[in-house]
Amino acid sequence: MTQELFEIAVIGAGAAGQMAALRSVLNNRNTIVFKGDAKTNKRARGTWVSKVVNMPYTHSVARPISAGTRDTFKWIKEESGFDDKFTEIAAAVSSLKKEAEIFVLEDSKGETYQARYVVLATGIMDMQPEINGSIEPVLPFANNGHIDYCLRCDGHHARGKITATIGHKGPAAWVAAMLHERYQPPETKIFTNGEQPAWSDEVAELVKTYKIKVIEQKITSIKGDPKTKMEAFVLEDGSEEPVEFAFAMLGQIAYNELALELGAEVTDRGNVIANDKGETTVPSFYVAGDLRDGGKYQIYTAWDQAVDSVDDIDAKLRLELRQRQLLSS
Numbered sequence: 108m109t110q111e112l113f114e115i116a117v118i119g120a121g122a123a124g125q126m127a128a129l130r131s132v133l134n135n136r137n138t139i140v141f142k143g144d145a146k147t148n149k150r151a152r153g154t155w156v157s158k159v160v161n162m163p164y165t166h167s168v169a170r171p172i173s174a175g176t177r178d179t180f181k182w183i184k185e186e187s188g189f190d191d192k193f194t195e196i197a198a199a200v201s202s203l204k205k206e207a208e209i210f211v212l213e214d215s216k217g218e219t220y221q222a223r224y225v226v227l228a229t230g231i232m233d234m235q236p237e238i239n240g241s242i243e244p245v246l247p248f249a250n251n252g253h254i255d256y257c258l259r260c261d262g263h264h265a266r267g268k269i270t271a272t273i274g275h276k277g278p279a280a281w282v283a284a285m286l287h288e289r290y291q292p293p294e295t296k297i298f299t300n301g302e303q304p305a306w307s308d309e310v311a312e313l314v315k316t317y318k319i320k321v322i323e324q325k326i327t328s329i330k331g332d333p334k335t336k337m338e339a340f341v342l343e344d345g346s347e348e349p350v351e352f353a354f355a356m357l358g359q360i361a362y363n364e365l366a367l368e369l370g371a372e373v374t375d376r377g378n379v380i381a382n383d384k385g386e387t388t389v390p391s392f393y394v395a396g397d398l399r400d401g402g403k404y405q406i407y408t409a410w411d412q413a414v415d416s417v418d419d420i421d422a423k424l425r426l427e428l429r430q431r432q433l434l435s436s
């Protein structure tokens with residue numbers, strides 16, 4: 108075990124983790140950040156964000172979240188004057204325990220570290236639709252933006268395109284209705300992909316009123332050239348349903364294993380429950396970004412949550428210092 112006791116450990120270096128590490132270092136806190144490894148990066152939402160248009164200043168930046176982490180950490184190390192406060196570890200945290208008010212973090216290389224406070228920013232991932240039992244047919248279309256997951260990020264692509272949602276529960280129906288109301292696509296469809304619709308009467312009424320077509324057959328392939336255009340979903344009976352843009356609305360995988368290991372409370376969907384500063388039900392253990400319950404699942408909210416958490420930790424550390432100094436004066 109390294110003997111150093113870090114003031115703040117940040118786990119994850121996507122949108123929330125990069126901001127937590129930056130704010131922590133600029134607050135003059137001795138900070139360690141675990142950037143994850145090839146496996147966690149491949150399954151992180153942030154890695155797959157190729158272009159961001161719903162935030163100012165990002166329109167011409169390729170892969171802004173990965174670029175943000177790289178540039179921010181480079182600046183901290185080379186130009187900030189706070190490089191002595193910054194330790195980055197290119198590994199995933201595989202175990203997190205709390206022993207006598209100190210967090211003990213073990214990484215995927217078997218190294219162990221200690222910290223007073225932890226900010227967990229490991230994120231979530233959207234569930235992919237399966238075609239013939241595999242997600243592979245979906246990925247080329249998803250990677251080129253024809254199939255998306257985030258309404259606030261990419262809903263505007265529905266304008267002027269035959270649009271679909273994939274899913275059989277409430278979110279698939281609500282999002283289809285919402286896209287119809289907001290962008291009035293030429294046609295809106297819901298593909299339940301072999302499942303029975305399971306949404307409320309309230310949204311069923313909207314689906315009917317808006318003449319949203321519900322297709323219950325399984326999708327067997329996707330027609331089009333992923334680089335340029337998605338054309339149609341091919342169905343079990345061989346028919347083709349034209350679709351130019353689609354949202355997968357199938358739920359999420361929450362990367363909450365470390366929170367569960369510590370005994371923090373999570374919601375039914377797996378998001379970690381926290382107060383308005385991001386402190387979980389385990390004292391001194393914070394969560395920021397998509398994993399935190401109740402957020403907007405956006406880069407700017409991940410940043411804001413990270414700052415709130417790190418500033419709250421800073422306030423606690425300053426209070427300790429203040430009390431010590433008042434006692435000794």
Ligand SMILES: Cc1cc2nc3c(=O)[nH]c(=O)nc-3n(C[C@H](O)[C@H](O)[C@H](O)COP(=O)(O)OP(=O)(O)OC[C@H]3O[C@@H](n4cnc5c(N)ncnc54)[C@H](O)[C@@H]3O)c2cc1C
Pocket residue numbers: 118119120121122123124141142143144147148149151152153154155156157158159160161162172198199200201228229230231233255256257260261362395396397398404405406407409
């Ligand atoms: C296709 C797509 C497009 C999007 N477009 C936009 C957009 O235009 N605008 C917008 O605001 N938002 C967008 N989003 C949402 C945005 O990506 C997320 O809100 C944001 O990335 C959440 O940040 P996060 O830090 O919680 O998670 P992530 O950015 O996913 O980062 C998670 C990090 O945790 C690391 N990690 C995981 N497990 C461990 C571990 N055990 N140890 C160490 N590290 C670990 C991963 O390697 C990764 O670095 C989009 C999402 C998707 C899927």
